[in-house]
Amino acid sequence: MSDVETPGADETLEEYRARARRWLAQHAPAFSGSAREGLSPAEDLELGRAWQRRKAEHGYACITLPRIHGGGGGTELEKIVFAEEELRYDLPTLYFSVSLGMPVPMMLRYASPDVVERLLPPAIRGDDIWCQLFSEPAAGSDLAALRTRATPATRDGVEGWVLDGQKVWTSWAQHAAWGIIVARSDPSVAKHAGLTFFYLNMKSPGIEVRPIRKLAGETEINEVFLNDVFVPDAQRMGPVGAGFRVAIETLMIERYSVSDESLSGPTIEKFVSFAETARVNGRAALEDGEVRALIADTLVERQGLRSIHRRALEAIGAGREPGPEGAIRKLLLGRRRQQIGAVALDLMGPAGAVLTDGLTTVQDFAWSWMDSPGPRIAGGTDEILRNTIAEKVLGLPQDHRPDKGVPFNQSR
Amino acid sequence: MSDLSEMLQMLADQAERLLDDRATGEHLKSLLEAPGSFDHELWKQCAELGWPAAAVEERQGGLGLGFEALSLLNEKLGAHTVSLPLIPAAVIADALAQAGTDDPSAAALAAGEKIGCLAFGEVGESGLPRSPTLRLDNGKLRGVKALAPFAAIADIALCHAATDDGVALVLVALDQPGVTREIMGTIDNARAAATLRFDQAEAVRIDQGEGLSASVRAAALAAIATAFEQVGGTQSCLAMAVDYAKERIVFGQPIGKFQAVKHKLSDIYTDLEIARGCAIDALASVGRDSVTLPAMAAMARLAGIRAYEFASRETIQIYGGIGVTWEAAPQHHYRRSRALALELGAAPFWRELLVDDVFTLAEMGE
Numbered sequence: 001m002s003d004v005e006t007p008g009a010d011e012t013l014e015e016y017r018a019r020a021r022r023w024l025a026q027h028a029p030a031f032s033g034s035a036r037e038g039l040s041p042a043e044d045l046e047l048g049r050a051w052q053r054r055k056a057e058h059g060y061a062c063i064t065l066p067r068i069h070g071g072g073g074g075t076e077l078e079k080i081v082f083a084e085e086e087l088r089y090d091l092p093t094l095y096f097s098v099s100l101g102m103p104v105p106m107m108l109r110y111a112s113p114d115v116v117e118r119l120l121p122p123a124i125r126g127d128d129i130w131c132q133l134f135s136e137p138a139a140g141s142d143l144a145a146l147r148t149r150a151t152p153a154t155r156d157g158v159e160g161w162v163l164d165g166q167k168v169w170t171s172w173a174q175h176a177a178w179g180i181i182v183a184r185s186d187p188s189v190a191k192h193a194g195l196t197f198f199y200l201n202m203k204s205p206g207i208e209v210r211p212i213r214k215l216a217g218e219t220e221i222n223e224v225f226l227n228d229v230f231v232p233d234a235q236r237m238g239p240v241g242a243g244f245r246v247a248i249e250t251l252m253i254e255r256y257s258v259s260d261e262s263l264s265g266p267t268i269e270k271f272v273s274f275a276e277t278a279r280v281n282g283r284a285a286l287e288d289g290e291v292r293a294l295i296a297d298t299l300v301e302r303q304g305l306r307s308i309h310r311r312a313l314e315a316i317g318a319g320r321e322p323g324p325e326g327a328i329r330k331l332l333l334g335r336r337r338q339q340i341g342a343v344a345l346d347l348m349g350p351a352g353a354v355l356t357d358g359l360t361t362v363q364d365f366a367w368s369w370m371d372s373p374g375p376r377i378a379g380g381t382d383e384i385l386r387n388t389i390a391e392k393v394l395g396l397p398q399d400h401r402p403d404k405g406v407p408f409n410q411s412r
Numbered sequence: 413m414s415d416l417s418e419m420l421q422m423l424a425d426q427a428e429r430l431l432d433d434r435a436t437g438e439h440l441k442s443l444l445e446a447p448g449s450f451d452h453e454l455w456k457q458c459a460e461l462g463w464p465a466a467a468v469e470e471r472q473g474g475l476g477l478g479f480e481a482l483s484l485l486n487e488k489l490g491a492h493t494v495s496l497p498l499i500p501a502a503v504i505a506d507a508l509a510q511a512g513t514d515d516p517s518a519a520a521l522a523a524g525e526k527i528g529c530l531a532f533g534e535v536g537e538s539g540l541p542r543s544p545t546l547r548l549d550n551g552k553l554r555g556v557k558a559l560a561p562f563a564a565i566a567d568i569a570l571c572h573a574a575t576d577d578g579v580a581l582v583l584v585a586l587d588q589p590g591v592t593r594e595i596m597g598t599i600d601n602a603r604a605a606a607t608l609r610f611d612q613a614e615a616v617r618i619d620q621g622e623g624l625s626a627s628v629r630a631a632a633l634a635a636i637a638t639a640f641e642q643v644g645g646t647q648s649c650l651a652m653a654v655d656y657a658k659e660r661i662v663f664g665q666p667i668g669k670f671q672a673v674k675h676k677l678s679d680i681y682t683d684l685e686i687a688r689g690c691a692i693d694a695l696a697s698v699g700r701d702s703v704t705l706p707a708m709a710a711m712a713r714l715a716g717i718r719a720y721e722f723a724s725r726e727t728i729q730i731y732g733g734i735g736v737t738w739e740a741a742p743q744h745h746y747r748r749s750r751a752l753a754l755e756l757g758a759a760p761f762w763r764e765l766l767v768d769d770v771f772t773l774a775e776m777g778e
Contacts, residue, residue: 292767296714296763296766300690300711300715300718301686303693303715304685304686304687304688304689304690305689307693325685328681328682332682385678386671386678387674389678389681390668390678393681394677394678394681396654396673396677397658398669399671
């Protein structure tokens, strides 16, 4: 895998940022903001695919992946810088966040060269979306408790496995061409030891995708039912029984992911501007002590997170691992977005309950508040994140785990 | 590695050794026993090592290592709950440098021959009053400054006072007939605090007509260095609480296995890292001398106050009964966190300063 064709190898990071900014200024407006207004979900997805294709043509899709597969052949820092600049526009990139973030880099590690050559370019161009089939009704934070069975079988002379079970919270499964999945191949050993990892064609017979209606109404997440689904053994990723390790590797692959500073809610500046016009018993809401305390707390937290982010980039640039303090970002921003949403609605009084169709969580406090429980759960609940900080960073002992070392089919 | 960063590292190692040796529980407790306590012997030692000179400019008789050095030393002081008037030396020298005044006080402060204190607070105010009741008329001060750290033992004080043409920043010698120090029992007797009463005390005005902004700059610089003291204290509390949670066994297991305790410790860590981030960024803004300095200092101060107070009170909680005894270590942090939160103006004052500046911050992209 060579990236000798990297343009401007002597380019500094700030020059790269300036180049990315110029490119986005030229290309992004036709795919963002007013360009997305009034689009149906299907039309927005098509716009997203077109944007992904445009990025791929110019080396901005999968920036760290080799150019030979359609990636950008760039560095980790360039990827972060481009993501920061791209976040300045309201672009339809969400459809590809899982697909390109985890399954595609994992395929590059585990699939054979001919499979990589066949499957990666269409994924990077946005033609094929990949989903990640991990969570189950009985396996959320405790992924290793999953129950979907993988049973050895031979079909039409092909050795493989038959999958039976149910996955849940699968983002974009309704559009996915391919998926990666972890299933239980041996229930007679301890829960972490009996799992095996595969990739599978989402159009395989026996797969049924049912959208989940979230409390905020959107439908990017799904239940996926697997009924006698055959997967050739050639589509196994890693050894039999190593599925948990491969799954953790998948979750760790993005060692530094970029999120905006208000976690897809309105910015604090937008809240301040709003508080200038809102009234509490005839007085400007911005003069209210509780409102001012919230603004100050948010600014303090944002500044601390900016410093952590800047130091993480310095570490990555110097070839070091970023510090563990990056782990606090989602924990803080998730709660903060929920709180700011609630206070903004308080200031609107009874009219705060209005939900206007077509507005996004970034634009509108009501939608932001409505949709704010999700981010506090997805990708690690607040509680799991705190446990992780306590155990991995502070070195406290692990929780009591009664199922540890017990064969899966004998644990309660 | 540059010469400067090597110097800073040496300074930090030296401070760690000296303070480890000096700040024993017994010694710290002896300082709590009497109002206005101060460790003169340690002050002499650290003056010989050049600590008060660290952030003072070379042309003023200092080492010119910048506020980075002061912050680093203060982080060590905070971790050991040791009180030394390094901040007043640096901040008074900065005020003199800003004014372009060639006052010999800077050199005396850098050498540790003189001790400074910062006295901006007034009775009945949460923070630094915009219209001080302390008056400066014809070079003489009249009025009162509220409890200020090191005022019990300082030779000179930096204050702000009202004049006929606005606020003045003044330097006043404390060993003169017109000055009375009132030393009282306080939450943290080791801060060597005193109330200062002035009655026709001679003072030198050292701002150049911009007394209020010069005062805000002085308070902001002090707040940033204090934030590092608070970060150091928070870090010590966290280490203490984590160690205790691993050792203390109840119901057959270490209390650190319980999520109620784990999550509390994780929350302390979170506040600590936010405070550290704000302090680092505020320190960086000192060099840039930007218009955002007061707001950056406010964020460092608010985050420092919050982190240290949360950590110190919850460390006692994790210790349980033993935590409320005189003998146990957490009390030093509990006292110090509150003392640092009140000196230099309390959180409500800095919060107002920050929120008033919110759009300036946004414009500057800070």
